[in-house]
Amino acid sequence: MKKILSLFAVIILFMTACDKNTSVSNGNNTTGQGGSLARFTIVNNYLYTVDGNYLSVFDISNNNSPVYKNKIQVGFNIEAVFPFENKLFIASNTAMYIYSITNPQSPQFESQVQHLTGCDPIVANDSVAYLTIHGGNRCGSQLNQLQVYNVTNIENPIFKKSIELTNPMGLGMKGDNLFVCDNGTGLRVFDITNKYNPIPLNIITGESFVDVIISDNLMICMLTNGVAYFDISNPSNIIKLSTVKN
Amino acid sequence: MVACMKKNNTEILGYAPVYGSLTELTNIQSESPKPFINAGKIYKYLNYTFQIDNGEGIHVINSTDPLNPQKISFIKVKGCSEISIKNNILYTDNHVDLVGIDISNINTIQVVSRLEKVFPGVNQEYPPIEGIFFECADPAKGVVIGWTQKMLTNPKCKR
Structure with missing residues (x-):
């Protein structure tokens, strides 16, 4: 009898485990996390999207009926949007735009920085913005750089430094480290203890890296052919955990 | 010459x-996992990683154990390239439309909203x-x- 009971317990446990596999519950008020190349981003009850020349605002407070609230002309060839607190950093292929979303339905233009033509995702916080520019056919330039701006005063971003790379794409930061996908070369890790002067620390090779999502000690990488997972608890000794391809 | x-x-x-027909374009459904064709952007939500397959749909990966992540399903969404999720609602571009998909149960997803012609496509x-x-x-x-x-x-x- 005891044996049967424990078998029963095992079955129940197994069923619970199966359930966990397909049910995405506990998602109440949870927002996910995208990479730096994203053109969709959610901040509180609003979904912001960029396409072509426009920034659009959708109110998603009601799960089943989003409302299209606003459409703002930003610039040409917008590539990506990155949120930080009450700001949106918008990357076009000729400029970086900063919008305030203190009034979330009506993003307010704060400033822009023109740079040479190229595709350019951004990551930023309250004092620094890192953006990459890469060349190639679609992007209209041969420039390949990481650029650093002081954005403490969002009305007046100040260019601090540029670093030549091979073909940089997405990027992410965590604490004193900046991770830059330099497609064709590898994933470059910089020490940003001095945030305006990134120092090369490490390079991870063996995959074709396009973008990253950093979640605590886990780095999820978009590859040209799938996904890779890394443990980044020690930035000097990054450990590949797995890949999903095919 | x-x-x-x-x-x-x-x-x-x-x-x-x-080319695609409008009926085929707007048919969104959950399917069994498939190989990557044109791997696109990634997104993390709870213990899941989502990866767009440009124009085709969204791969769903259970990454609870990052040492052993598993593809568990594929959400067919024609013309998609973007993704964002809140409260179990996945927002994506279905060609020129914005759609909201309830993913509370990943195997029986449901389209709960559609805003037509909001994107250039x-x-x-x-x-x-x-x-x-x-x-x-x-x-x-x-x-x-x-x-x-x-x-x-x-x-x-x-x-």
Whole structure:
């Protein structure tokens, strides 16, 4: 009898485990996390999207009926949007735009920085913005750089430094480290203890890296052919955990 | 120059439209996992990683154990390239529409909202690259859901 009971317990446990596999519950008020190349981003009850020349605002407070609230002309060839607190950093292929979303339905233009033509995702916080520019056919330039701006005063971003790379794409930061996908070369890790002067620390090779999502000690990488997972608890000794391809 | 011509036909690498019907375009459903075709952007939500397959749909990966992540399903969404999730609602672009998909149960997803024609979508007249030949789009054949590289014979359109 005891044996049967424990078998029963095992079955129940197994069923619970199966359930966990397909049910995405506990998602109440949870927002996910995208990479730096994203053109969709959610901040509180609003979904912001960029396409072509426009920034659009959708109110998603009601799960089943989003409302299209606003459409703002930003610039040409917008590539990506990155949120930080009450700001949106918008990357076009000729400029970086900063919008305030203190009034979330009506993003307010704060400033822009023109740079040479190229595709350019951004990551930023309250004092620094890192953006990459890469060349190639679609992007209209041969420039390949990481650029650093002081954005403490969002009305007046100040260019601090540029670093030549091979073909940089997405990027992410965590604490004193900046991770830059330099497609064709590898994933470059910089020490940003001095945030305006990134120092090369490490390079991870063996995959074709396009973008990253950093979640605590886990780095999820978009590859040209799938996904890779890394443990980044020690930035000097990054450990590949797995890949999903095919 | 003459060597390139066969019976006055010119063959050149260019672009051709990929057509889809509106019914097929808006048919969103959960399917079994499939291989990556054109791996796109990634997104993390709870213990899941989502990866777009450009124009085709969204791969769902259970990454609870990052040492052993598993593809568990594929959400077919034609014309998609973007993703964002809140409160178990996945927002994505379905060609020119914004759709909200309830993913509370990943195997029985449900489209709960659709805002029509809020995105520019794929250009219906020409490919996204300049300085090339392409097969002229024919609206009678359906909606252009993408442009693909192809060897063309005597293409009439150039951009």
